[in-house]
Amino acid sequence: MSTPLPTQGVSAAAATGAAAPDRPRGDWAHGLDALTRQDPEIAGLLLAEADRQARGLQLIAAENFTSPAVLAALGSPLANKYAEGYPGARHHGGCEVVDLAERTAVERAKALFGAEHANVQPHSGSSAVLAAYAALLRPGDTVLAMALPQGGHLTHGSPANFSGRWFDFVGYGVRRDTGLIDYDQVRALAGEHRPQAIVCGSISYPRHPDYAAFRDIADDVGAYLIADAAHPIGLIAGGAAPSPVPYADVVCATTHKVLRGPRGGLILCRAALAGRVDRAVFPFTQGGAQMHTVAAKAVAFGEAATPAFTAYAHQVVANARLLAAALAAEGVAVTTGGTDTHIVTGDVSALALDAVTARARLAAAGIVLDICGLPHGTAHGLRLGTAAVTTQGMREPEMARIAVLLGAALRGDGPDGGPRAAVTELVRAFPPYPAHI
Template sequence: MPVTTAPAATVQQAHTAPGPDFDALRRSDPEIADVILGEMGREATGLQLIAAENFTSPAVLAALGSPLANKYAEGYPGARHHGGCEIVDVAERIAIDRAMSLFAAEHANVQPHSGSAAVLAAYAALLRPGDTVLAMGLPYGGHLTHGSPANFSGRWFDFIGYGVEPDTGIIDYDQVRLLARTHRPRAIVVGSIAYPRHPDYALFREIADETGAYLIADAAHPIGLVAGGAAPSPVPYADVVCATTHKVLRGPRGGMLLCGADLAERIDRAVFPFTQGGAQMHTVAAKAVAFGEAAAPAFSTYAHQVVTNARALAEGLAAEGVAVTTGGTDTHLITADTAPLGLDGRTARGRLAAAGMVLDTCALPYGDERGIRLGTAAVTTQGMGKAEMARIAELFSMALREDRKALTEVRELADGFPPYPARD
């Protein structure tokens, strides 16, 4: 969906775009219809600043709501465990071909149900229980699948965490190399959920080769920027790239894997039959739609605007007294500390939510307090630019001070940029 600067629309107008089957749903199940309308109203009247969220295009939503949802399709195109897969095979082949072309990868698997499922499959393909894995520590932005004791990763594998430099917040590459030499991990994971800078994939590759480790890139957050040419690609460096298809990529909620031809069979077998059953063919088709959209020139413009907006928002927040980690961002993602304003992250998130500004908390390096994590993918999809980022920073300050006018002014801003403009 191209970036749009649509005219202002009322909440009621924004509610007119659920799709052609919505009237049937309203007749058969008004309770769920009201839930959908309620969520559309929430999305249309506030600012969605969660770094992992975005607004898919109407075409992606159409594929998700298609009869492809009816088909059981265990296996892969041409080798299914169910009959009648001739049509859905075409959809999956299209998705695979588009993903390979978009990311210049030798092989793609588009079946993972989520980013975590993709990481699980990568581990299943390359590791055995008890293997040592080096990944970014959770206090520094690592994901649950990077060794949390509450997650399968922390229970099945011996994770060693690397961190960031205390003064800059940048990955401590000397520490990464030292830990790799000391522990000789079977795999090194590069990627995080709360690191706003580009990792040095080439240096990670060098360290992995030096210590005999596989390199797994968890690119769930930056993969959409990679698709738009606004971030470096991990594909030439990593043995396996795990990613999501939502976030900046603006597709359906799901995952995918990219790898070289040498690991293709191992990756495919790790997805099916080892970690998953039947693929969700409506989601696979929606991924194909998103890959097609991301290949268009307009998406490159969008991806670069996402980064421009994030940098502008980070500057605005800093001007309002928020401590932005690493001093800024290279991506769609910003992490920050509200302690200079006398607020911990959870309190800040609550005050912002009360004003219609939705975001997350995150761990902060070298401290027990939590900070805030936000992103610009969704508001950029709505057509907002640098001027709106400056305004959002002002609204942040108002909300954190519990200024009662903040909610009204957030709604006024959101009204001018509906996520799904009204259709005639």
């Protein structure tokens, strides 16, 4: 049985190990030979990271495994091309090919999500939100969004972020009795503060927002509605979650996470706002588009339009629901009593643990996840997701097994105080990049 690589001090010689028969290289690494010859140190680190991903349970809710096709686009000659501007209106010559790549990505995104307009250039989800604010707001405007302690993102008003410094944010939260969004509070705060925009979206809320209710509240106070759908956008693409597109003025998203594309951002909006959104991305907040990433987004949108991805998205949700129930049986207090999405959050205080200690115990067992704030000033909890393990082919039986392993790691059961060997045995049966995809 193979042993996990250390997280620090990985030498190039030890990490490269091309002869190792169990190294999870697969199709993604066919172009690695040139890098190995030119820079074996970095090549070794790439392989070390591939090993790390393949030898543990990757349960971070914001992560996934892209396809070899997406990775191929990311490593393509499109990385060489400067392409400030938009197709047909670039500030550089020689853009006839990348224009086609961007037009393809835009058309695929519009078709996939039923949107009137799409901008595929944002470098990240935060960049997409920044551009949405720039398109609709002015510094000092009031914005209503989920409060950070309740599950809001940094771009929803953190004082450490541009959002909290440039705009006046008011935070709404969730009900104490159910953990669900308190729409009465949202309506009352909107009436009191008359925000220029309302943001619906979260990094740790495991239920579907009621986009129609948010639209109604926004209309009542004359506010724009911005949906930050960074987490559910992949489920939306696969028909496993409701879409904000018919309700929101602007939808911001990421193209990684459940969507399983390259790391990057996406904006969908109404046609009437297309010009404002495009100008807010370029030239206001960004320079040249990363055309290799734009092409990789097009690949991901194409993959997401297939029946196989629809089945995948529904399996992600089925896996999360099973995992939530099984974790509750292990003593983890699952917030809202379950999940509608790929996200599960839970409180481990009943196990006499704090979240930081719990995460460290899980990491020692090869189980990688995050911690997050829990609503109403309670302790931090665990946040995990099922997107990556579902991509690996795991289903409900494996979710039940994962919950048992997670419980054992939290309690310190097993040899040497944890189930590391059992985790390794499980993940070896589901390599993220097998030799033949």
